[in-house]
Amino acid sequence: MALLLDNLGFFLSGLEFTIRLALLTLVCAIVVSVLIGLMSVSQWRALRVAALCYVEFWRDIPLLVNLLFIYFGAPLVGVPLKPFTAALLSLTLWGGANGAEIVRGGINAIGQHQFASATALGLKRWEIYRYVVLPQALMPILPPMTGLCTTLVQATSLASLVGVNEFFRIAQIVVERTTMQSGHSPAFLVYGFALMVYFAICSALTWLSRYFEQRLQKTGHSAVAAPRGFKESA
């Protein structure tokens, strides 16, 4: 216990990194999600195929391989990335692929007749998306999007493997340092503590997601189903 208290400031600095990485990723991933999601319901076949390839590619390759590829591959094209940037980029590409499926589900849940009616009423395409699709799709995609936050927070732990000083990396450093100094490993305590912290953050997010879902059901709607295999992705 004393070990955890002694390193409290250190742990908090790691937690700050974790939260900053998760939030930044979330913002970027939402932008990518909307972009790719709109592409996948486009009128043009080429855009739909491109969106499908993007989504399948990033979802089918292990996130860890994706991260290592971006971190070690970036110098080859002449732009060496800092660990934090590499992690941000990798998580964004991957989160965007999962988010795009959610956005697509939200748009598809809106009946075709609404598009037809809106067109008949003389609305332009962007007006249809702004005034018909957006207000209706926003609430049903909220629960799975909150689920995406949970998965992203868990996925940030992978950044420790390329050397981002996020929460889990700090835990590793504390374990290594204490083992060197005292001769016996505090791994059980420290990693157990790390599990608890992640559990607290993620269960709060899971709870929020369920809350959104229940509120939605009260209004007689149902949430968009999370894309296949998505909850298990990190």
Add this chain to the structure above:
Amino acid sequence: MKHNFDVAYIIASLPALLEGLRMTIIVSAISITLAIAIGIAGASVRIFNTPVFALLARGYVEFIRNTPLLVQIFFIFFGLPALGLKLSVFWSGTVALTIWGGAYNIENIRGGFLSVSKGMREAAEALGIDRLRYLWLIALPLGLRVAIPSVLNTSISVLKNSAYLQAIGLAELTFVAMDKLSLDFRTLEMFAAIGCIYLGLVLSLSWAVRRAEWALQRPFRTE
């Protein structure tokens, strides 16, 4: 260091990569099988609401699903020896993946069991069929059919996430690739090779998922 893409290098390192692939497949196969067993057991105690066990199963699922797999792996490999439970790299990895996949499978299979109509359960009770036989003869054949697509999706995730085990030094596919990378700096070739292997594995498994879905619906199709 040359920047041209060297196909011959990939071919030359294929034997090592296939060795890694073999490890990936062994670990995944064991974990997937055991995770399905955990799923069936956990889902059963949940639908029968067995005291204590149902609560344990619920807590287990919540905990695993809300913590990162990588931290779980580290906890099992580095943390458990403090309790006198010292597992090899291989078994730590397999146990971690099994526990993780099992939690998702409990939810998948529970969903399948819940889809079996209440009337079946009542009819079984009226006929004096005990719980075990209800499970074996009625809930499993009907419920598992519904659950199989999601169970297979979880299994695909187990396979993909076996890559995390490189962090504790298990010589699976990603580990082998990173090892070769640190010697030869052939970044592009290595990632192209393992990217294709993972993509091939996952795509063929998801094809199997779609086939299974189609085949399992056969008795219920009308045409």
